[in-house]
Amino acid sequence: MNDFGRRSAEINDLLCILNVLNWDARTQMPAGGSSARAQQLATLSALAQEKLLDPAYEAAARAVDGDDVETRAAQQALDAIAALRRIPAELTRELALLKSEAQEVWARARAASDFGLFAPQLTRMVELNRQLAEALGYEGHPYDALLNLYEPGLTVETLLPLFERLRDHHVPLLRAIQERPQPRTDFLHAHYPAAQQKRVSLALAKQFGYDTSRGRLDESAHPFEISFTRQDVRITTRFQENFLPGALFGTLHETGHALYEQGVRPELSRTVLASDLPGLYAVGGASYGTHESQSRLWENRIGRSRAYWNLHFPHLQNIFPRQLADVDTAAFHRAVNTVRPSLIRVEADELTYDLHIMLRVELERALIGGELAVKDLPEAWNARIRSDLGLDVPDDARGVLQDIHWSAGMFGSFPTYTVGNVMASQFYAAATEQMPELEDTLRRGEYTPLREWLTDNIYQHGRTYTPHELLTRVTGRGLDPQPYLDYLSGKYGELYGLDIQKEQTA
Amino acid sequence: MNDFGRRSAEINDLLCILNVLNWDARTQMPAGGSSARAQQLATLSALAQEKLLDPAYEAAARAVDGDDVETRAAQQALDAIAALRRIPAELTRELALLKSEAQEVWARARAASDFGLFAPQLTRMVELNRQLAEALGYEGHPYDALLNLYEPGLTVETLLPLFERLRDHHVPLLRAIQERPQPRTDFLHAHYPAAQQKRVSLALAKQFGYDTSRGRLDESAHPFEISFTRQDVRITTRFQENFLPGALFGTLHETGHALYEQGVRPELSRTVLASDLPGLYAVGGASYGTHESQSRLWENRIGRSRAYWNLHFPHLQNIFPRQLADVDTAAFHRAVNTVRPSLIRVEADELTYDLHIMLRVELERALIGGELAVKDLPEAWNARIRSDLGLDVPDDARGVLQDIHWSAGMFGSFPTYTVGNVMASQFYAAATEQMPELEDTLRRGEYTPLREWLTDNIYQHGRTYTPHELLTRVTGRGLDPQPYLDYLSGKYGELYGLDIQKEQTA
Structure with missing residues (x-):
């Protein structure tokens, strides 16, 4: 396995582990474990992102000179790195904070059937997603940049x-x-x-x-x-x-x-x-x-x-x-x-x-x-x-x-x-x-x-x-x-x- | 939380995650998942060890100037770092390889009730553990160094x-x-x-x-x-x-x-x-x-x-x-x-x-x-x-x-x-x-x-x-x-x- 393969394998291992933690949280974990689990997930996500954005990983991807499948893999890694680099760290931080806050507020708002309760968080969420779209870039509509996160190429x-x-x-x-x-x-x-x-x-x-x-x-x-x-x-x-x-x-x-x-x-x-x-x-x-x-x-x-x-x-x-x-x-x-x-x-x-x-x-x-x-x-x-x-x-x-x-x-x-x-x-x-x-x-x-x-x-x-x-x-x-x-x-x-x-x- | 606390928390998160992976492997995981899980465990253990041996962690531990409990924590981190540093990387690698091989051979030897089958691995395991004892250091008997891994201070x-x-x-x-x-x-x-x-x-x-x-x-x-x-x-x-x-x-x-x-x-x-x-x-x-x-x-x-x-x-x-x-x-x-x-x-x-x-x-x-x-x-x-x-x-x-x-x-x-x-x-x-x-x-x-x-x-x-x-x-x-x-x-x-x-x- 070359350096790109080794580093990709390590990143994939971490992503699989995140999935194990999420599966356990949703099917097995006792209620008391939730806040510790959230910290474990945050630590591991940050580590995975760190590995992905490590300049050595980008260099390894650029050095790939393999078959068509490996070249595609390297290109996907480079695209992902470029996309993540375009997002300001401050925006990532704000989005992460807002997501956990907004989900809580939304749950309360839904229970009370009161949209007004959730409106401020939603307004901010729309604003941050608009910023995210600008950071990621698009040709037609800003919504294209967000679509692309889930369905690459869809506009x-x-x-x-x-x-x-x-x-x-x-x-x-x-x-x-x-x-x-x-x-x-x-x-x-x-x-x-x-x-x-x-x-x-x-x-x-x-x-x-x-x-x-x-x-x-x-x-x-x-x-x-x-x-x-x-x-x-x-x-x-x-x-x-x-x-x-x-x-x-x-x-x-x-x-x-x-x-x-x-x-x-x-x-x-x-x-x-x-x-x-x-x-x-x-x-x-x-x-x-x-x-x-x-x-x-x-x-x-x-x-x-x-x-x-x-x-x-x-x-x-x-x-x-x-x-x-x-x-x-x-x-x-x-x-x-x-x-x-x-x-x-x-x-x-x-x-x-x-x-x-x-x-x-x-x-x-x-x-x-x-x-x-x-x-x-x-x-x-x-x-x-x-x-x-x-x-x-x-x-x-x-x-x-x-x-x-x-x-x-x-x-x-x-x-x-x-x-x-x-x-x-x-x-x-x-x-x-x-x-x-x-x-x-x-x-x-x-x-x-x-x-x-x-x-x-x-x-x-x-x-x-x-x-x-x-x-x-x-x-x-x-x-x-x-x-x-x-x-x-x-x-x-x-x-x-x-x-x-x-x-x-x- | 100071730098030592933050880094310790991150390491503890990784160790807790290793435990989740092990619990799942022993109680829930379908048989087909075992080799992928072994790789996930290996990747995460290596990461935890890397975090522990990061010079910045040692520096953070040395910088601790807190209450008695925090000082004890810092000292334990420094002791662990020193102990792990004393073990040659080659010995760690050899031990890890031998452990997975020896457990397999042991399982076969036990099934066949044939000690001769297991003897070569056990001989090597004793030899490597003697080297481990020498690397860790001891005052009385080499066995003390190994005892100390499980029961600190016991001789x-x-x-x-x-x-x-x-x-x-x-x-x-x-x-x-x-x-x-x-x-x-x-x-x-x-x-x-x-x-x-x-x-x-x-x-x-x-x-x-x-x-x-x-x-x-x-x-x-x-x-x-x-x-x-x-x-x-x-x-x-x-x-x-x-x-x-x-x-x-x-x-x-x-x-x-x-x-x-x-x-x-x-x-x-x-x-x-x-x-x-x-x-x-x-x-x-x-x-x-x-x-x-x-x-x-x-x-x-x-x-x-x-x-x-x-x-x-x-x-x-x-x-x-x-x-x-x-x-x-x-x-x-x-x-x-x-x-x-x-x-x-x-x-x-x-x-x-x-x-x-x-x-x-x-x-x-x-x-x-x-x-x-x-x-x-x-x-x-x-x-x-x-x-x-x-x-x-x-x-x-x-x-x-x-x-x-x-x-x-x-x-x-x-x-x-x-x-x-x-x-x-x-x-x-x-x-x-x-x-x-x-x-x-x-x-x-x-x-x-x-x-x-x-x-x-x-x-x-x-x-x-x-x-x-x-x-x-x-x-x-x-x-x-x-x-x-x-x-x-x-x-x-x-x-x-x-x-x-x-x-x-x-």
């Missing part, structure tokens, strides 16, 4: 027309659905004991190919996936005993993330290409959006399909015979695909979810661009919920205060959820085209062909390619919403008996 | 007469016991479901005052206690469904260690006085022996006492009514205090345990001193087991290969188990003397007075004092086996109906 210029097409499609589709009768969902709210939910969830994750000799499933308040190299990729879910789909689809979602991380090529372990260097995370995927494309693909495209439940519903019924006594596969499939406008993003169905995301993205872009003042934010939020979803927001807790993201300073991360949906359908379309037998294998419950295709085409590469490069290599084109729109129209058209004229590919 | 000169007195007491007592009829122990081997064992174990730990808002109980192959500051002190035990005492007393033992760590004064968190700097561990106790004194005190002195079971046996019987149907408190108390020579140290009773330890100590001292060759070790071992315990060693697996310590390079750690026993009785005698009502409180199941006395006198100080200083402050004298001998004679005299002439205090 407002690409995003806006994409979102416009989605909105033009989603809103009429939602209206049409709302005119149709709603399916039964009462049985989803029967009593489902957590222990049984856990057994089923884990069994389904393993069927997708989640390797538990390199992973484990635990419970946490908010489900997540986290990895400490491809050899140890853990997922969590949350068991609600009066709502079956939460843990079930939560597990399938995190399994999609986990398959990505477990599928990274072994040679990329402990390299820059298994690390998000600017973000100082140990993560193997190309971007937030690419990662999300895989969680959505496995959760929604596979896990909410009729073929999936044709195969697995009888098994589920065996485990929960009383709860699902008078339900058949079709009814279950309809129930877990119900579209119903709601106030809370994390509880939204596939279709309205994008509307929740687009609303946030357009508001945060306007905040960063200076076109919207923080004091006008709740009104803008509520107006949009009204026009998109036809709902009145009864209080800020169920409105503008519901997400942690802004208090955590994560401006620019929301778009990746919807970008992930779009990419998922592009990847799935490419897989179907290249493997005509794919749908047949899935109908038989054989998930290996799909997983291996995704591994060959996506997972194994870790962060070798930018999301745009990867998408172009695999699908032959950049971000393209058409396959996603076709999927949604087809699926809901059938489920709700709609007569939909398929939009033609542009 | 062969102190240890030998102490052990002689113990042997002169233990061997005749054992012979006398062996002439008496043995109690029933069959019911200890009934079927005890693990889940119930866990509930009981945790309840008993909490009765002693183990604070689960700052700790948790898990299962692991070998029970241990580990802390990441006083705010997060975790214990493990092992549940054998056909042997109740294992998990039960294992938990009480680890609880003793945990009470020590949870009782360290909050102000000592993240300081040198909550770290074993030369060993690079985050540990709050004065020494291995002092720590062991507390696990033994709570496990044996309290947990195996008649008063304890008078109070708790009825509860145990409620939980395991079938298994303990024809057993009464007296019978249970006798069963868990059975003395019976056995081949395996970790399964030994209180009395023969010391004989196991003394045998190892005398052999390892002779190995380091060059008076015993590795090839003659099995024979020396077997002869000693014969003369001390009256048993024939049927194979090396149940003889000289049973412990991991030598393959892990831990020469000098064995004495601390017996030193811990001796100290436990000294501390207990002092507590009884200073609190005449102590035995009454214990009879009523009130453990707070004892725990608070131990906290005030021992736990709160962390590593502020050397073991000798601490012992002298608390008991008025150095290591003194008399209270321990009195305890054992009294206890077994009563249990086995022996007529023992109490040895008078020297």
Whole structure:
């Protein structure tokens, strides 16, 4: 291993350790340990950043004269170093302080449903993120600089027309659905004991190919996936005993993330290409959006399909015979695909979810661009919920205060959820085209062909390619919403008996 | 916080993180994660050592001009730095390599019960530990230098007469016991479901005052206690469904260690006085022996006492009514205090345990001193087991290969188990003397007075004092086996109906 490789391995080790500390804090740690843990995390993050910004590391990266993959790794390291160097130390310090303060204030404000309480911190957070955007640099809109932190290369210029097409499609589709009768969902709210939910969830994750000799499933308040190299990729879910789909689809979602991380090529372990260097995370995927494309693909495209439940519903019924006594596969499939406008993003169905995301993205872009003042934010939020979803927001807790993201300073991360949906359908379309037998294998419950295709085409590469490069290599084109729109129209058209004229590919 | 405090805090954070990684590896990690974890541990250990040996840290320690406690902390840092600097880098490297290799070879040799397989590694390990002793320096015997790593200030000169007195007491007592009829122990081997064992174990730990808002109980192959500051002190035990005492007393033992760590004064968190700097561990106790004194005190002195079971046996019987149907408190108390020579140290009773330890100590001292060759070790071992315990060693697996310590390079750690026993009785005698009502409180199941006395006198100080200083402050004298001998004679005299002439205090 050369000097660049050794130093990169050390940095990746530290990032993996940060992940271990975070996993433990969220799944195992007794309450009393939290402040000591925060100090341990701060010390280790600072050390990782120090190693990354060590001039000797930059020199080692510049000295790399290896194959294409090593050159890409070195270039990513140099880009990350340059980006971090552009951020004034004072701004980093202020942001770190404000983040911990703002999250606390936000939690209190949400509990009291009082936006005014949080407004001063949010105002400052917008200001600091604007400064961050200026420091990082951009060509078009300042929001581009922040987007780039989560989805390298994504710009407002690409995003806006994409979102416009989605909105033009989603809103009429939602209206049409709302005119149709709603399916039964009462049985989803029967009593489902957590222990049984856990057994089923884990069994389904393993069927997708989640390797538990390199992973484990635990419970946490908010489900997540986290990895400490491809050899140890853990997922969590949350068991609600009066709502079956939460843990079930939560597990399938995190399994999609986990398959990505477990599928990274072994040679990329402990390299820059298994690390998000600017973000100082140990993560193997190309971007937030690419990662999300895989969680959505496995959760929604596979896990909410009729073929999936044709195969697995009888098994589920065996485990929960009383709860699902008078339900058949079709009814279950309809129930877990119900579209119903709601106030809370994390509880939204596939279709309205994008509307929740687009609303946030357009508001945060306007905040960063200076076109919207923080004091006008709740009104803008509520107006949009009204026009998109036809709902009145009864209080800020169920409105503008519901997400942690802004208090955590994560401006620019929301778009990746919807970008992930779009990419998922592009990847799935490419897989179907290249493997005509794919749908047949899935109908038989054989998930290996799909997983291996995704591994060959996506997972194994870790962060070798930018999301745009990867998408172009695999699908032959950049971000393209058409396959996603076709999927949604087809699926809901059938489920709700709609007569939909398929939009033609542009 | 001054520069010394800041740097010490950072080092302590890293040591606590190493503990988190080790806890996870031993209780949660999927098998596939082990090699990546080993690299993470190696990277972080090297970083901690780098921080400790940074000349700026030494300068910061020299610049300390604070109160007595801070001065002691600075002195301990300087001593640790000096000790580590005396060890040649090449020796450190060789030892690290040999340790990982030797533990693997030892595991194979033990499985095959073939000492010859392990002999080359052990020979090299003895040689490197002799070099380590020379590098560290000593006045009397080279073994002193190694002893000092685990029990600062302890020497062969102190240890030998102490052990002689113990042997002169233990061997005749054992012979006398062996002439008496043995109690029933069959019911200890009934079927005890693990889940119930866990509930009981945790309840008993909490009765002693183990604070689960700052700790948790898990299962692991070998029970241990580990802390990441006083705010997060975790214990493990092992549940054998056909042997109740294992998990039960294992938990009480680890609880003793945990009470020590949870009782360290909050102000000592993240300081040198909550770290074993030369060993690079985050540990709050004065020494291995002092720590062991507390696990033994709570496990044996309290947990195996008649008063304890008078109070708790009825509860145990409620939980395991079938298994303990024809057993009464007296019978249970006798069963868990059975003395019976056995081949395996970790399964030994209180009395023969010391004989196991003394045998190892005398052999390892002779190995380091060059008076015993590795090839003659099995024979020396077997002869000693014969003369001390009256048993024939049927194979090396149940003889000289049973412990991991030598393959892990831990020469000098064995004495601390017996030193811990001796100290436990000294501390207990002092507590009884200073609190005449102590035995009454214990009879009523009130453990707070004892725990608070131990906290005030021992736990709160962390590593502020050397073991000798601490012992002298608390008991008025150095290591003194008399209270321990009195305890054992009294206890077994009563249990086995022996007529023992109490040895008078020297």
